[in-house]
Amino acid sequence: MNLEQVSVRSLPGVGPAKETALTALGIHTVDDLLHYYPFRYEDRQVKPLAAWQDGERVTVRALVAGEAVVRWRGPKSMLSVRLRVDNQFLVLATWFGQHYLKTRLGDGRIIIVTGKWNAQKRLIVVSETSFDASEQKRSTSPFLPIYHASKAVGSKQLHLLINKAIEVYGADLPERLPYPLMQKYRLCSHRDAVIAMHQSGQKEALRQARRRLTFEEFLLFQLQLHWFRKHREQPTGTAKMIPANALAQFEAHLPAVMTAAQQRACQQIAENLRASTMMARLVQGDVGSGKTWVALFACFATYLAKEQSALMAPTEILAEQHYREAKRILEPLGMQIGLLTGSVSAKLRQQTLAALAAHEMDVLVGTHALLTDDVAFAKLGLVVTDEQHRFGVSQRSLLRTKGESPDILMLSATPIPRTLALAVYGDVDVSVLNELPRGRQPITTVAYSLRQEEEAIRLVRRALTHGQQAFIVAPTIEESETMELAAVTDVYERLKDKLAGFTVQLLHGRMSAREKDDIMRAFRDRQSQVLVSTTVIEVGIDVPNATVMVIYNAERFGLAQLHQLRGRVGRGAVASTCVLLAEAGNDTAKARIQTMVQTQDGFEIAEKDLELRGPGEFLGFRQSGLPQFAVGDIVQDANVMTVAREEATAMLASDAFWLSPNYAALRQAVAKLPEQAFYRD
Numbered sequence: 010m011n012l013e014q015v016s017v018r019s020l021p022g023v024g025p026a027k028e029t030a031l032t033a034l035g036i037h038t039v040d041d042l043l044h045y046y047p048f049r050y051e052d053r054q055v056k057p058l059a060a061w062q063d064g065e066r067v068t069v070r071a072l073v074a075g076e077a078v079v080r081w082r083g084p085k086s087m088l089s090v091r092l093r094v095d096n097q098f099l100v101l102a103t104w105f106g107q108h109y110l111k112t113r114l115g116d117g118r119i120i121i122v123t124g125k126w127n128a129q130k131r132l133i134v135v136s137e138t139s140f141d142a143s144e145q146k147r148s149t150s151p152f153l154p155i156y157h158a159s160k161a162v163g164s165k166q167l168h169l170l171i172n173k174a175i176e177v178y179g180a181d182l183p184e185r186l187p188y189p190l191m192q193k194y195r196l197c198s199h200r201d202a203v204i205a206m207h208q209s210g211q212k213e214a215l216r217q218a219r220r221r222l223t224f225e226e227f228l229l230f231q232l233q234l235h236w237f238r239k240h241r242e243q244p245t246g247t248a249k250m251i252p253a254n255a256l257a258q259f260e261a262h263l264p265a266v267m268t269a270a271q272q273r274a275c276q277q278i279a280e281n282l283r284a285s286t287m288m289a290r291l292v293q294g295d296v297g298s299g300k301t302w303v304a305l306f307a308c309f310a311t312y313l314a315k316e317q318s319a320l321m322a323p324t325e326i327l328a329e330q331h332y333r334e335a336k337r338i339l340e341p342l343g344m345q346i347g348l349l350t351g352s353v354s355a356k357l358r359q360q361t362l363a364a365l366a367a368h369e370m371d372v373l374v375g376t377h378a379l380l381t382d383d384v385a386f387a388k389l390g391l392v393v394t395d396e397q398h399r400f401g402v403s404q405r406s407l408l409r410t411k412g413e414s415p416d417i418l419m420l421s422a423t424p425i426p427r428t429l430a431l432a433v434y435g436d437v438d439v440s441v442l443n444e445l446p447r448g449r450q451p452i453t454t455v456a457y458s459l460r461q462e463e464e465a466i467r468l469v470r471r472a473l474t475h476g477q478q479a480f481i482v483a484p485t486i487e488e489s490e491t492m493e494l495a496a497v498t499d500v501y502e503r504l505k506d507k508l509a510g511f512t513v514q515l516l517h518g519r520m521s522a523r524e525k526d527d528i529m530r531a532f533r534d535r536q537s538q539v540l541v542s543t544t545v546i547e548v549g550i551d552v553p554n555a556t557v558m559v560i561y562n563a564e565r566f567g568l569a570q571l572h573q574l575r576g577r578v579g580r581g582a583v584a585s586t587c588v589l590l591a592e593a594g595n596d597t598a599k600a601r602i603q604t605m606v607q608t609q610d611g612f613e614i615a616e617k618d619l620e621l622r623g624p625g626e627f628l629g630f631r632q633s634g635l636p637q638f639a640v641g642d643i644v645q646d647a648n649v650m651t652v653a654r655e656e657a658t659a660m661l662a663s664d665a666f667w668l669s670p671n672y673a674a675l676r677q678a679v680a681k682l683p684e685q686a687f688y689r690d
């Protein structure tokens with residue numbers, strides 16, 4: 010029986026109303042229902058108090074110690090009583106809206122409660138109470154599956170319904186993976202895995218189920234990536250004639266030697282440009298690792314092949330910065346560079362466009378102004394996008410259509426762990442710049458509490474008196490209204506007073522692009538000494554004279570983001586300092602701040618960030634269009650992704666995959682997935 014064609018209505022107890030409620034959760038068929046996995050399991054095992062984590066839901070067997078008290082606030086009640094746990098410790102328990110339980114909470118009674126633990130207040134906010142102390146023993150499953158539910162169908166109801174579906178249809182769950190593959194990786198059957206996800210109380214069975222389902226979905230994903238790549242009409246690029254000594258020619262004109270990582274990336278690029286297939290390469294650089302020079306080398310190599318390059322940046326100030334650097338590095342090599350942004354005068358724009366069309370210009374740097382219709386290249390051979398995730402898909406492909414399948418180079422300052430990069434970018438090649446240019450001074454990072462603000466300001470003042478500049482970052486205005494964070498405007502007002510005699514300017518996201526660029530320019534040109542800002546300064550700004558960075562409420566930012574921010578200092582010859590002003594938080598918050606203090610390696614920080622916060626909260630994760638998996642976790646299960654990738658490659662190259670009935674189910678599954686869900690530009 011094909012469960013994808015069996016409506017949930019076929020299950021006992023599901024009428025039109027229940028059907029509507031299930032539809033709202035995306036559940037239409039029995040197949041959907043069976044694959045609607047719990048998002049977590051509640052651990053109902055009674056644990057000793059010492060093992061409780063702040064904020065965790067705990068189940069505890071305790072002795073009522075003292076009299077229960079009810080307080081009222083309007084119609085709302087709060088019931089509190091002391092409980093003795095592990096025969097010694099006293100904790101407080103509160104119930105909201107359940108004052109009627111008071112009579113049952115007699116002094117000395119043994120109860121079992123489940124609730125959220127607040128370590129600081131030593132308080133459990135109770136959500137479930139059991140007065141039958143033996144219940145715990147009778148319960149078969151210490152792990153209760155919790156489902157994303159709605160008002161109309163709760164988690165418990167879903168659980169019951171799924172159990173019913175397993176009872177009636179469980180035997181019809183099909184197997185997609187060929188047997189030899191299951192044997193090779195010792196995977197349990199799809200059916201056993203699905204059932205275990207919903208019903209198992211055993212840690213090991215659950216682990217095996219997760220492993221099997223993760224492998225399956227990663228394999229499908231990888232097969233798809235490869236499949237569509239194979240079947241897509243790949244526009245064949247043109248081979249560029251690039252002399253063997255191109256890199257040496259380029260390096261001979263540089264003001265400093267390239268790092269080994271830069272050289273490696275350049276060599277990889279030259280190889281790609283020479284090939285007749287189109288280049289699709291991502292240069293992933295840690296902050297300050299010198300991505301721009303690598304991009305400029307690509308432009309130079311393209312120039313040697315007598316073709317033009319376009320370099321697109323997300324903001325005017327970044328475009329200007331690239332333009333200056335391109336002029337400085339490429340003009341001595343005989344190249345002509347142009348700039349096109351919204352601020353370029355009409356006359357200059359006309360001249361630039363004319364030069365471009367006549368092939369008197371080799372590189373055009375700009376913002377999305379490059380995309381306008383009248384921008385026409387004589388022969389566009391290379392498109393470089395900086396921070397391409399900040400452009401829409403259509404914008405990116407628009408630039409590409411200005412040439413005949415030009416080679417593509419993408420620059421990204423967000424260090425993404427390798428597996429994530431594969432998942433995000435599919436099969437692009439990746440060059441990693443994990444090395445800083447020589448002569449960089451290390452950045453000293455210190456963590457202060459918010460009360461030590463004065464100390465931070467002292468550091469700022471000292472740098473200013475030495476003629477250096479400082480960045481101050483504070484959370485956004487919007488957030489501060491509801492969350493009582495140090496608003497950027499408050500910080501600005503305070504610092505203006507405390508740093509009287511220096512020019513302090515404010516920058517935030519509510520300003521127009523023009524205002525922002527003006528303020529950034531003033532700072533870059535040293536007309537202001539202190540820039541108080543939200544995270545809008547985050548990416549790419551290069552002001553080597555700035556040596557102090559102070560970040561207010563650092564606990565509010567993602568680690569990858571803090572790393573980006575910190576990377577704005579330490580770019581010159583003078584040693585820099587980064588002060589993290591943070592509220593003391595729970596263990597995770599402390600571990601995050603500690604990571605920042607301990608390491609300056611962006612890749613390490615990114616891994617740690619993912620580990621501590623989970624990929625769902627990883628900076629830019631949502632915007633990046635990373636695929637969401639039902640069971641697998643791209644970070645924790647990174648090794649499974651690698652294996653799935655290898656298997657997918659081998660499979661598609663084998664006849665068996667295309668011909669054998671063993672693979673029929675898998676072939677069908679891959680073909681059925683919607684292309685756009687996975688295939689990214």
Ligand SMILES: Nc1ncnc2c1ncn2[C@@H]1O[C@H](COP(=O)(O)OP(=O)(O)OP(=O)(O)O)[C@@H](O)[C@H]1O
Binds near residue numbers: 265271302447550580
């Ligand atoms: N090998 C090198 N030796 C010395 N200086 C270098 C080298 N490579 C680049 N630089 C300089 O380092 C600075 C930073 O380079 P760049 O702006 O390309 O960094 P980035 O990788 O874009 O970093 P971020 O993402 O933090 O902006 C520039 O001023 C550049 O001229």
